[in-house]
Amino acid sequence: MTRRAARVDANQPEIFALWRSLGVLVTDTSRFGEGFPDCMLAYRGRLLLAEIKHGANGLTGSQQIFHRQHETHGIVIPIVRNESDALALIGARRAA
Numbered sequence: 001m002t003r004r005a006a007r008v009d010a011n012q013p014e015i016f017a018l019w020r021s022l023g024v025l026v027t028d029t030s031r032f033g034e035g036f037p038d039c040m041l042a043y044r045g046r047l048l049l050a051e052i053k054h055g056a057n058g059l060t061g062s063q064q065i066f067h068r069q070h071e072t073h074g075i076v077i078p079i080v081r082n083e084s085d086a087l088a089l090i091g092a093r094r095a096a
Helices: 012-021 061-071 083-090
Strands: 025-028 037-043 047-052
Touching: 012 025, 012 037, 012 083, 037 083, 047 083
Parallel strands: none
Antiparallel strands: 025 037, 037 047
């Protein structure tokens, strides 16, 4: 089965850089395919999956399936669209 190349949302490098600057271990999983989320985060004893989307972009068909399958087991995979979402996911705030 041929798989097309995964596209990375334009804001992904910026969001990854923000998390890394705060000490988050970010593993880029955007090339895994099969609807798997874009990244895995390790931070303060937690392991999180997150989907990065730019602007109003929605989930692809395979991402929708992946999200639904995990939601049936109580796992919600957050969608991160901006710095505010990225900070909220790890429970952090930007220094003033």
